[in-house]
Amino acid sequence: xxxxxxERKAFRLFSLLILGHLVLISLQVPRSEDGTLxxxxxxxxxxxxxxxMSGMSREISGFWNNYLLWRDIREQNQKLRDEVFYLRQxxxxxxxxxxxxxxxxxxxxxxKNLSSSLIVAAVVGSDAANIYKSIVINRGEKHKIKADMVVxxxxxxxxxxxxxxxxxxxxxxxxxxxxxxxxxxxxxGKGVSGVLRGDGHGRCYLDYVLVSSAExxxxxxxxxxxxxxxYPAGIPLxxxxxxxxxxxxxRKIIIEPxxxxxxxxxxxxxxxxxxxx
Amino acid sequence: MRHWSxxxxxxxxxxxxxxxxxxxxxxxxxxxxxxxxxxxxxALRYGEIAGALSGTVAGLAQDALSLHVFGxxxxxxxxLGFGVGLAFRKLNLQPLGRQLLILFFACWFELLAWTGLxxxxxxxxxxxxxxxxxxxxxxxxxxxxxxxxxxxxWTKE
Numbered sequence: 001x002x003x004x005x006x007e008r009k010a011f012r013l014f015s016l017l018i019l020g021h022l023v024l025i026s027l028q029v030p031r032s033e034d035g036t037l038x039x040x041x042x043x044x045x046x047x048x049x050x051x052x053m054s055g056m057s058r059e060i061s062g063f064w065n066n067y068l069l070w071r072d073i074r075e076q077n078q079k080l081r082d083e084v085f086y087l088r089q090x091x092x093x094x095x096x097x098x099x100x101x102x103x104x105x106x107x108x109x110x111x112k113n114l115s116s117s118l119i120v121a122a123v124v125g126s127d128a129a130n131i132y133k134s135i136v137i138n139r140g141e142k143h144k145i146k147a148d149m150v151v152x153x154x155x156x157x158x159x160x161x162x163x164x165x166x167x168x169x170x171x172x173x174x175x176x177x178x179x180x181x182x183x184x185x186x187x188x189g190k191g192v193s194g195v196l197r198g199d200g201h202g203r204c205y206l207d208y209v210l211v212s213s214a215e216x217x218x219x220x221x222x223x224x225x226x227x228x229x230x231y232p233a234g235i236p237l238x239x240x241x242x243x244x245x246x247x248x249x250x251r252k253i254i255i256e257p258x259x260x261x262x263x264x265x266x267x268x269x270x271x272x273x274x275x276x277x
Numbered sequence: 278m279r280h281w282s283x284x285x286x287x288x289x290x291x292x293x294x295x296x297x298x299x300x301x302x303x304x305x306x307x308x309x310x311x312x313x314x315x316x317x318x319x320a321l322r323y324g325e326i327a328g329a330l331s332g333t334v335a336g337l338a339q340d341a342l343s344l345h346v347f348g349x350x351x352x353x354x355x356x357l358g359f360g361v362g363l364a365f366r367k368l369n370l371q372p373l374g375r376q377l378l379i380l381f382f383a384c385w386f387e388l389l390a391w392t393g394l395x396x397x398x399x400x401x402x403x404x405x406x407x408x409x410x411x412x413x414x415x416x417x418x419x420x421x422x423x424x425x426x427x428x429x430x431w432t433k434e
Contacts, residue, residue, distance in 0.1 A: 009326075010324075010325050010326050010329075010359075010363075013326060013329060013330075014325070014329050014355070014359045017329055017330070017332075017333050017355045017359075018352065018355060018356070020333075021333070021336075021348045021349075021351045021352035021355060022348075022352065024347060024348035024351070025346060025347075025348040025349060025352065025398070028346055028347060028348070042337055042338075042340075042341040042347075043341045043342075046292075046338055046341050046342060049289065049292060050292055050296060050342065053289065053292055053293040053296060054293070054296045054297075056293075057293060057296070057297060124296075125296055125342060126295070126296060126342075127342060127343045127344060128295055128312065128338065128339040128340075128341075128342035128343045128350075129339060129340075129342075129343035129344070129345045129350065130343065130344075131298075131306060133343065133344045134343070134344050136342070172344075174344065178344065180344070262301075262302075
């Protein structure tokens with residue numbers, strides 16, 4: 001029995017859509033780093049919308065807060081918060097630079113550029129499939145954001161790095177909790193180094209730590225080692241939550257990251273080339 | 278035309294909810310996929326064509342806003358929207374219990390297809406170890422079924 005015309009049209013449309021998706025997926029095998037042009041175009045349309053929606057929600061909640069608090073106190077508070085934010089970030093940067101440099105003159109010259117190298121950005125979107133994989137920030141190519149730039153939270157803890165594609169006004173940050181991320185890390189106790197990898201669910205693992213390596217205690221802090229060539233050394237990553245044995249070679253070390261995704265509204269992007277420091 | 282503007286607004290609402298939802302604890306966060314909710318709702322309300330098209334848009338939105346393969350959620354959500362819309366028109370799904378059952382299986386199948394395809398084609402892992410992730414089809418079916426039921430009542434009144 002032949003299908004009615006309307007139903008045939010619906011099936012035709014459905015088949016076309018499915019075919020379109022299959023072509024789209026097949027174009028990404030193997031996946032390119034920048035994503036397809038179509039994805040970039042789609043992202044370019046969506047992120048301003050997402051930014052507008054999140055901005056709108058923030059405006060509404062901000063209005064309510066302003067209603068409840070005295071305006072001048074709030075403004076003063078905001079100023080102080082911004083100042084603390086800058087100071088914390090600057091402190092981290094200074095520590096990093098001092099670790100790498102020796103001569104005073106050289107330090108002074110390079111530190112001149114540092115204060116202008118921090119870009120403060122607002123979080124305007126999160127990963128739709130898994131919130132622990134990535135976030136979207138409201139700074140992009142126009143603000144001199146580039147791929148692999150380091151992103152910190154207001155306390156100076158590592159959040160992740162900027163990844164491609166970087167759009168004109170927005171960019172995406174791969175979080176350290178993403179299961180495909182990797183950060184060179186070292187424990188603050190006995191300096192055991194490994195690779196910090198996210199579990200895709202809010203926590204991280206410190207991989208490639210041999211059973212025979214020095215002891216690691218629960219509660220010990222983990223910082224970046226700088227061996228990966230992306231993240232500078234000494235940025236706080238997280239705290240050791242549990243240590244156990246995994247197989248015969250390696251340990252299984254669970255890390256609770258310091259940065260909190262809940263309530264993360266502002267981040268700092270380090271806009272300088274670390275290799276120069 | 279009114280349907281399209283309404284559908285677009287609903288998709289924008291999903292974007293907003295998805296952004297606001299990120300500040301919830303992880304177990305609750307995995308329970309909901311607002312893009313699935315709106316695709317199923319629009320398929321129930323406006324039929325299989327609207328379901329397929331909203332599935333395409335919402336799925337691609339989810340893909341664009343995630344690190345997953347672009348087109349994967351688009352593919353599975355197109356199927357979800359079309360399937361739910363067609364099933365609702367062809368079968369008698371007026372009783373709420375029957376409707377919820379069909380929606381649950383449709384959402385379950387969509388989730389399986391998405392995780393399966395992501396794993397088979399690109400070796401990408403979904404948060405499979407999270408128990409609440411697997412409750413997503415149930416919550417999607419419950420929310421959309423009840424929402425559809427309530428809005429039906431409301432429009433009749």
